[in-house]
């Protein structure tokens with residue numbers, strides 16, 4: 001049967017996950033996970049180490065194919081889609097361990113991300129047609145504009161590895177935004193940051209959320225970051241959802257307190 005196009009209304013979910021389960025051999029890393037994210041939401045996903053959080057992000061972004069369940073991005077089922085196809089549907093992400101091209105300049109990292117969105121055919125690239133030159137100029141202009149907006153234009157020609165860690169994180173977030181996502185997945189963006197940079201990150205994520213028309217889903221161990229930023233938080237432990245609610249509800253939830261007992265990250 002052919003897939004029918006899905007009509008999207010303004011408040012249709014950007015992401016729907018139903019019954020998502022992921023097994024690695026005998027280990028069930030994610031079990032019957034469900035969530036709906038709507039346009040403009042800023043939602044958190046927390047849980048102790050090894051709870052299955054990054055596995056959920058890997059499933060949503062197409063790095064893994066689920067053992068069971070369904071994921072829809074803007075109404076489109078993503079089962080069987082490769083990561084670049086999921087990106088094309090509007091999902092961009094950052095990684096726990098920053099993933100930037102360290103042999104390329106900051107500007108080129110952003111340009112590569114824009115290429116994915118504003119590409120041109122193989123023929124145009126090889127023949128260096130007028131279309132190619134116009135697109136290249138547009139990509140460069142947009143990349144420089146983004147760097148300027150994020151006050152990174154002074155680092156355009158640097159390679160990321162020469163930047164302070166906090167700025168590398170920022171470049172990675174800007175790289176993800178260059179893909180013009182509808183849904184931005186941030187996987188532990190505060191990991192490895194000092195307390196000053198963590199405060200800067202909170203301001204940055206809040207500003208992005210207010211300024212860009214996107215939904216943000218964030219994993220983070222720094223509870224102050226989650227408490228300050230998220231409208232609601234989902235908590236998993238051993239792959240199972242154990243709680244969901246506002247930051248205040250989560251902070252006082254008995255199952256969450258029990259899950260984190262002995263874990264000094266909350």
Ligand SMILES: Nc1ncnc2c1ncn2[C@@H]1O[C@H](COP(=O)(O)OP(=O)(O)OP(=O)(O)O)[C@@H](O)[C@H]1O
Pocket residue numbers: 024027029047048049050051052053054055056096
């Ligand atoms: N590709 C894989 N193959 C086998 N096991 C995996 C794989 N990816 C994750 N796991 C296992 O699945 C479980 C969940 O891992 P995951 O990385 O999703 O947890 P997490 O909640 O993101 O943890 P952390 O907060 O430490 O990053 C862990 O037991 C992990 O070892």
